[in-house]
Amino acid sequence: MSTPRAPQTLPDPDRGTSAPLFPNFPRRRFPAGVSGGPLAVLTVLLAAAATLVAVAIGGDGRWPDWRIPGTLVLVATVGHVLLWSAVVNPVQRIRDATARMAVEDSAAVVPRVRPAELDRIAAALHRFAGLPARARAHRVRISLAVAPCVVAVLVLAWAVPAAVMTVGGAASQPDTVVRQAGEGASARAEKLQAALRGGLAVLQRAADPPTGAEVADAARTAAQVLAAEGLFRSVWVVDGSGRRIAAAGRPPSAPVTAPPRELRVVQANRAGSEPLVLASAPMWDGATSLVAEFDPRALNDLIRTAGVHTWVVDVHRATVLDSSGYTAFAPLDDPALAALAGTALADVPAVATPGNGEVNAAQRVSTAGAPTDLGWVLVENQDVAVTAFTHDGNRRVTFVVIALGASLALGSLAWVMVTVVAPARRLARHVERLAGGDAVPPLAPQRLDEIGSVVAATNRFVGARALLGATARS
Numbered sequence: 001m002s003t004p005r006a007p008q009t010l011p012d013p014d015r016g017t018s019a020p021l022f023p024n025f026p027r028r029r030f031p032a033g034v035s036g037g038p039l040a041v042l043t044v045l046l047a048a049a050a051t052l053v054a055v056a057i058g059g060d061g062r063w064p065d066w067r068i069p070g071t072l073v074l075v076a077t078v079g080h081v082l083l084w085s086a087v088v089n090p091v092q093r094i095r096d097a098t099a100r101m102a103v104e105d106s107a108a109v110v111p112r113v114r115p116a117e118l119d120r121i122a123a124a125l126h127r128f129a130g131l132p133a134r135a136r137a138h139r140v141r142i143s144l145a146v147a148p149c150v151v152a153v154l155v156l157a158w159a160v161p162a163a164v165m166t167v168g169g170a171a172s173q174p175d176t177v178v179r180q181a182g183e184g185a186s187a188r189a190e191k192l193q194a195a196l197r198g199g200l201a202v203l204q205r206a207a208d209p210p211t212g213a214e215v216a217d218a219a220r221t222a223a224q225v226l227a228a229e230g231l232f233r234s235v236w237v238v239d240g241s242g243r244r245i246a247a248a249g250r251p252p253s254a255p256v257t258a259p260p261r262e263l264r265v266v267q268a269n270r271a272g273s274e275p276l277v278l279a280s281a282p283m284w285d286g287a288t289s290l291v292a293e294f295d296p297r298a299l300n301d302l303i304r305t306a307g308v309h310t311w312v313v314d315v316h317r318a319t320v321l322d323s324s325g326y327t328a329f330a331p332l333d334d335p336a337l338a339a340l341a342g343t344a345l346a347d348v349p350a351v352a353t354p355g356n357g358e359v360n361a362a363q364r365v366s367t368a369g370a371p372t373d374l375g376w377v378l379v380e381n382q383d384v385a386v387t388a389f390t391h392d393g394n395r396r397v398t399f400v401v402i403a404l405g406a407s408l409a410l411g412s413l414a415w416v417m418v419t420v421v422a423p424a425r426r427l428a429r430h431v432e433r434l435a436g437g438d439a440v441p442p443l444a445p446q447r448l449d450e451i452g453s454v455v456a457a458t459n460r461f462v463g464a465r466a467l468l469g470a471t472a473r474s
Contacts, residue, residue: 047405049070051405079155116144128435199294357383
């Protein structure tokens, strides 16, 4: 009677060999495995939808439109089902099949599947094991990358229209638009006026110290004023003829004539590359004056605000400041804006709605006759929808949630491409080389997830086959 043979077992690669047959497996760092990316996409989109609902309930109820979070929930559900059925489930099935292959030493248990990368792995394993060619279970193979790309398109197809609706679809009542535009112009005109007034006050305190002390060192005084006021580009002490006695900072951007012998801000030029705006204060001795040049770029920064184009024009309607970049002293070429600037007063803004989806506003920067009066008028032009969006907190929050949610979801989909699709393609190429007879070293798994398990099972299967073949030959 023949003695029954013991079942075949795989040799232990850690015994009887000088080096391990398989690469060391990395430490576990991705417990969610290939499902982590799809779960992150679902979580981000549902969290964004919940936030939008909370904004709608907690705000004034006018925005966001309920269709925006409702559509997002639909996108999240469809995207998750697609990712789970086209990526997660197939990868988990081939993980189980290759684990069984490594235990039973049989590639026949690995099925042909629809995802192209996984089907390539199965077909290559069959060829490597010498199995007869097996027909694909599905005629059409679809790459693992298709599902993440389709979901990305769905997210963008929701995010872009939702953002456009949030910003461009904002519609306020005409009287609200007029009031908001006027308030904005008034605020920026007052900000510019305060800057001119504040610079003049700094100059006055230095020229005539309130303690009654004399200014003994003119150069030191000029340097102290320049350090105290960030809007000044240069400061100097001049005599009655305009000759500089002491100076601090850069030379003036244009020739300076004799300054006024009074506390005042003046525009000293009507042409050139930049406006020359000077503040002058008579000094304690009555013979000299302290003069400072405002930096026009610093003044220009004061009138900038998102979504609004702002000009400041002089008495000749020539541009001296422009929030969008400009050529100094270029005429205000919009007749409607020029006409509106002519009606502006210092205390009441002039506002007009031309009917082209825009709103214009103008306000005089300083009261006529004031020490800071330069004849300047601040003129603004803005889109009605942008104005409504700027003044609607619900819309601003909604836009941020849309942008942030879409960005995080797209980032999670990119993570799926990096951690699932790319390693699967790498393994497919590796097994195809093995099936072609190339002597290639074992492939190192990138991480402990389902793809890593497939790599480890493939390495064990190939290593066991090689070891058995070497034992048979010996």
